[in-house]
Amino acid sequence: MSNSLFHIYAGTQGSAGLYINEIIKALDLANIKQNAFVSYYYPFKNGKKIFYRFTDLAAGKKKTKYRPYIRYVELICGLLIIFFEALFKRPRYINYSLNSSYLPEYAFLVLIKKMLKIKLIITCHDVVPFANSYLNISKENSRRAYLLNMADFLLVHNENSIVDLMQYYQIKPSKIICHPFPIMDLNPWIKADITKTIDFLFIGHLRCEKGINILLESWEKFSSLYPEANLYVVGNNPPNSGIDVTKYKKYNIKFVLHYVDDAVYAQYIASAKCVILPYLRGTNSGIPSSVYSLGSDLIVSDIPMFKNNPLIGKESYFECGNSNSLFEKMCSFYKELHKETSIKKERIDSYRQSFNNQVVQLYSQFTTVQRNFLRHDLN
Numbered sequence: 001m002s003n004s005l006f007h008i009y010a011g012t013q014g015s016a017g018l019y020i021n022e023i024i025k026a027l028d029l030a031n032i033k034q035n036a037f038v039s040y041y042y043p044f045k046n047g048k049k050i051f052y053r054f055t056d057l058a059a060g061k062k063k064t065k066y067r068p069y070i071r072y073v074e075l076i077c078g079l080l081i082i083f084f085e086a087l088f089k090r091p092r093y094i095n096y097s098l099n100s101s102y103l104p105e106y107a108f109l110v111l112i113k114k115m116l117k118i119k120l121i122i123t124c125h126d127v128v129p130f131a132n133s134y135l136n137i138s139k140e141n142s143r144r145a146y147l148l149n150m151a152d153f154l155l156v157h158n159e160n161s162i163v164d165l166m167q168y169y170q171i172k173p174s175k176i177i178c179h180p181f182p183i184m185d186l187n188p189w190i191k192a193d194i195t196k197t198i199d200f201l202f203i204g205h206l207r208c209e210k211g212i213n214i215l216l217e218s219w220e221k222f223s224s225l226y227p228e229a230n231l232y233v234v235g236n237n238p239p240n241s242g243i244d245v246t247k248y249k250k251y252n253i254k255f256v257l258h259y260v261d262d263a264v265y266a267q268y269i270a271s272a273k274c275v276i277l278p279y280l281r282g283t284n285s286g287i288p289s290s291v292y293s294l295g296s297d298l299i300v301s302d303i304p305m306f307k308n309n310p311l312i313g314k315e316s317y318f319e320c321g322n323s324n325s326l327f328e329k330m331c332s333f334y335k336e337l338h339k340e341t342s343i344k345k346e347r348i349d350s351y352r353q354s355f356n357n358q359v360v361q362l363y364s365q366f367t368t369v370q371r372n373f374l375r376h377d378l379n
Contacts, residue, residue, distance in 0.1 A: 004035065004089065004091040005022055005027075005032065005033065005034045005035070005091055005092065005093050005094075005095060005155070005363065005366065006034070006035050006036075006082070006085075006086060006090065006091045006093070006094045006095065006096045007023065007024065007034060007035070007036040007044075007047075007094075007097075008035070008036075008037050008041070008082060008094060008095070008096045008097065008132065008141065009036070009037070009038050009039070009047070009096065009097045010038075010039060010075060010078065010099070010105070010189070011039065011078075017038070017039075017041075017042050017043070017044075017262075018184040018185070018286060018290070019097075019123075019125070019181070019182060019286060020036065020038070020182065020183075020243065021046065022182035022184070022185075022355070023043045023095075023182070023329050023353055023359060023363075024036055024046045024047070024050070024213040025046070025270055025377075026171065026182075026355065026356040026359040026360055027256060027360060027363055028046070028358070028360065029161055029184075029361075030044075030221075030357065030360040030364065031106040031138065031365065032360070032363055035089075035091070036046065036048065036325070037050055037051070037078070037081075037082050037085075037254070038050075038051065039051035039052045040052055040053045043262070044186055044188075049252065050077075050078040051057050051074060051075060051078040052071055052074045052075070052078075053074065053237065054070060054074065055067055055071045055074060058156055060255055060294070063227055064142065069108050070238045071184045072102075072104070075102065075104055075105075075130040076104045076318045079104055079105070079108040081107060082108075083111065083112070083116075086112060086116055086118060087116060088251060090116070090118070091118060092118070092119060092366070093118065093119045093120070093121055093152075093366050094118055094119070094120055094121065095121040095122075095123060095155075096109060096120065096121065096122050096123065097123045097125065098122050098124055098125070098144070098147065098247050099125065100321070103143075103328050104230070104302055105147075107203075108145060109147055110150070113150055113151075119150050119152045119153075119366075120150065120151045120153075120290075121150060121151065121152065121154075121155060121366070122147065122151040122153075122154050122155070124154055124155065124156050124161065125164070125284050126283055126284060127156065127161045127164040127165055127168075127283045127284075135140055144169075144179050144256070145169045148165065148289065149169065149170070149171065151175070151176050151233060152175065152206070153175050153176075153366075154171060154175055154176050155177050155178075155179065156176060156177070156283075156284075157177065157178065157180060157181040158178065158181075158283070158284070158305055158308045159304070159308055159311070160283060160304040160305060160308070161178070161283045162176050162178060163281060166332065175369070177362065179285065179286075179355075179358045179359060180310070180351070180354065180355050180358060181286060181289060181355075182348070182352070182357070182359075183292070183311075183320060183348060183351065183356050184191045184286040184289040184293065185263075185288045185289075185293040186265075186266035186269060186270070186290045186293060186294055187266075187293065187294070188249055188355060189262055189263040189265075189266035189267070190266055190267070190270050190360070194267065194269055194270040194271050195271070195279045196270075196272065196273045196296070198230060198232050198268070198271045198272040198273065199229045199230050199231065199272075199274065199334065200231045200232070200272070200274050200275075200276055200299075200330065201231070201232045201234065201237075201268060201269065201271075201272035201274070201275045201276065201296075202215055202231070202232070202233045202234070202275075202276050202277075202278075203232075203234045203268055203269065203275065203287070204234075204235045204264065204277075205235050205236050205238065206233070206236065206237045206238065206243060206285070207234055207280075208242070208280070209279065209280045209281050209371055210278070210279050210280070210282075211277075211278030211279050211280050211301060211320075212233070212243065212319070213242070213243070213328060214278045214280075214322075214323050215231075215233075215276055215278045215326065216243070216248060216253075216302040217323040217331065218278075218323040218324075218326040218327040219231055219248070219251055219253065219330075220248075221323075221327050222250060222327055222331065222334075223251040223328050225331070225343070226331075226334060227252065228252075229252065229253050229297065229334060230253070231251075231252065231254070232253075232254045232256065232272070233253060233255050233256070234260060234265075234268050235256075235257070235259070235260070235268075236258065236259050237255075237257040242332070245257070261351075266290075266294070269287075269290060269291055269294050269296055270294040270295075272291075272296045273296060273297060274296060274298065274333050275287065275291045275296055275298050275299070276298075276299045276300075276326075276330070277298070277299070277300045277301065277306070278301050278318075278320075278326060279300070279301050279303055279306075279320075280301070280303070280305060280320060280321060281303060281304070281305075282305045283305060284305065285306075288300070288309055288311055288312055289305070289311060289329060292311060292348055293348070296313065297316075297333065298316050299316055299326070299329050299330065300312060300316050300317060300321035300331060301316075301317070301318060301319070301321070301326075302317040302318065302319060303320050310351060311347070311348070311351055312377070313343075314376070316329075317329075337368075
């Protein structure tokens with residue numbers, strides 16, 4: 001068995017692809033032997049593209065009713081390719097970015113672990129998916145629970161994710177490892193100079209747990225005080241969000257209620273002076289580092305996920321679920337939007353260097369024989 005490492009990221013659009021790119025770049029600096037297997041949508045050159053060749057390359061074309069079935073077949077084919085590469089190359093570890101729990105993924109990871117005897121690392125981007133209640137892990141997640149317990153190590157990026165794994169999946173703390181989230185740099189998608197014409201931006205699915213109703217309630221009050229200010233709300237609007245768009249047309253809000261791809265997502269953030277994340281709960285988010293990498297400012301609720309993020313300063317917090325607290329924070333930020341962003345370049349550079357050092361330390365331990373000193377509190 002070699003000392004190499006396989007990364008597998010079968011996702012398409014989204015920040016997890018940016019995440020794995022930063023991991024690969026950090027490990028390349030330390031000359032750690034690694035291979036990455038990604039989708040055809042993946043925008044960087046450091047991975048072998050094997051997932052979703054036909055459906056991703058046709059992303060801009062009209063989607064047919066057969067597309068989900070084609071993608072399912074493509075997922076299976078991609079996993080088979082990796083299985084045979086693992087069979088011949090025998091990496092010491094496979095690092096799998098868990099974004100779903102489809103049956104082919106389940107079968108693949110069981111074979112890797114049980115048949116090939118390869119150590120399994122699962123990177124958990126959302127420990128408890130937004131679609132499920134924190135109080136009731138559904139039957140849909142029973143497969144996820146099995147995978148998480150089967151893995152040798154689970155990688156998370158904050159302390160509350162450790163608590164969630166232990167509480168909802170009964171994971172032993174000795175197999176949970178925490179390291180910081182990387183700077184999710186969206187600059188590869190910025191193709192021209194951007195003018196910051198958006199005062200405030202909310203971007204993401206309009207789920208209730210993301211606090212969209214708190215933001216809109218605050219904006220009604222804020223708009224009466226600053227009628228010239230604008231707010232953009234960008235993302236899918238699920239049927240259960242309860243948002244009546246027509247109610248807010250008079251408040252200078254621009255609604256873009258559909259899915260946007262990574263390039264458009266980056267353009268919106270780059271065009272915003274301040275991004276608002278009024279989440280009521282959450283376990284991970286790559287948005288803060290993306291916001292700062294594009295020179296925008298940030299307002300966030302004071303949930304643990306954000307308070308544990310060293311990139312976010314105290315000046316960005318408002319009280320979770322409190323529309324008056326958010327209103328006051330928006331007023332404070334609006335007066336300062338013409339000034340330099342609150343995050344300094346030195347702060348970002350320092351964070352990136354710390355991230356690189358910790359990732360290299362962690363994965364160096366994975367790719368050596370002696371790993372007895374692994375700990376879950378590397379950060």
